[in-house]
Amino acid sequence: NAGVTQTPKxxxxxxxxxxxLQCAQDMNHNSMYWYRQDPGMxxxxxxxxxxxxxxxxxxxxxxxxxxxxxxxxxxxRLESAAPSQTSVYFCASSVLAHEQFFGPGTRLTVL
Amino acid sequence: LAKTTQPISMxxxxxQEVNITCSHNNIATNDYITWYxxxxxxxxxFIIQGYKTKVTNEVxxxxxxxxxxxxxxxxxxxxxxxxxxxxxxxxxIMGNNDMRFGAGTRLTVKP
Numbered sequence: 001n002a003g004v005t006q007t008p009k010x011x012x013x014x015x016x017x018x019x020x021l022q023c024a025q026d027m028n029h030n031s032m033y034w035y036r037q038d039p040g041m042x043x044x045x046x047x048x049x050x051x052x053x054x055x056x057x058x059x060x061x062x063x064x065x066x067x068x069x070x071x072x073x074x075x076x077r078l079e080s081a082a083p084s085q086t087s088v089y090f091c092a093s094s095v096l097a098h099e100q101f102f103g104p105g106t107r108l109t110v111l
Numbered sequence: 112l113a114k115t116t117q118p119i120s121m122x123x124x125x126x127q128e129v130n131i132t133c134s135h136n137n138i139a140t141n142d143y144i145t146w147y148x149x150x151x152x153x154x155x156x157f158i159i160q161g162y163k164t165k166v167t168n169e170v171x172x173x174x175x176x177x178x179x180x181x182x183x184x185x186x187x188x189x190x191x192x193x194x195x196x197x198x199x200x201x202x203x204i205m206g207n208n209d210m211r212f213g214a215g216t217r218l219t220v221k222p
Binding site: 004035040041042043044045059090092096097098099100101102103104105 | 143145152153154155156157160198200202203204205206211212213214215
């Protein structure tokens with residue numbers, strides 16, 4: 001089992017560009033999450049999906065959109081990237097909310 | 112949402128037992144206590160979860176007093192590879208939006 005995979009691993013964008021971060025899990029988990037982690041700080045929840053077909057806002061949803069494509073895949077889209085969105089993005093999945101499995105992260109820089 | 116307070120950093124030496132305490136004074140009846148470990152450039156990893164008294168697994172022990180207003184993560188005989196950030200989270204395990212990581216405790220294990 002690969003667990004939770006994320007693509008790409010690194011990305012550099014210019015202000016105003018758009019991109020989609022991809023996440024997939026092979027553990028048959030119902031719930032999936034997107035977090036961002038700024039240097040020296042903890043993770044902050046952007047969006048989550050409790051089950052296929054549902055998505056909900058987390059702590060910091062502004063500037064992002066998500067799509068739960070199917071049970072395995074949960075994507076995060078930045079429509080118009082801003083320097084404030086420079087961060088490391090982690091995807092996670094779980095059966096129970098507090099036992100989440102995390103991917104390796106995507107390091108995004110917006111110039 | 113129960114707020115947690117942890118020490119920002121701790122130092123230890125190889126072979127010692129390390130205890131990291133987390134305060135959560137306004138913990139709710141349905142809330143569980145969960146600890147995660149994060150190494151540099153990796154996503155967090157679930158360590159242990161508990162509701163009351165003591166929980167032990169192959170990695171750590173979690174001590175929760177009767178009033179549940181605090182909890183202590185105990186790492187026996189730490190090694191250099193235990194150097195990481197440790198996060199305490201409190202929330203209803205059925206609540207997908209309850210994951211607030213905070214800044215965590217940066218543990219440094221010295222030789």
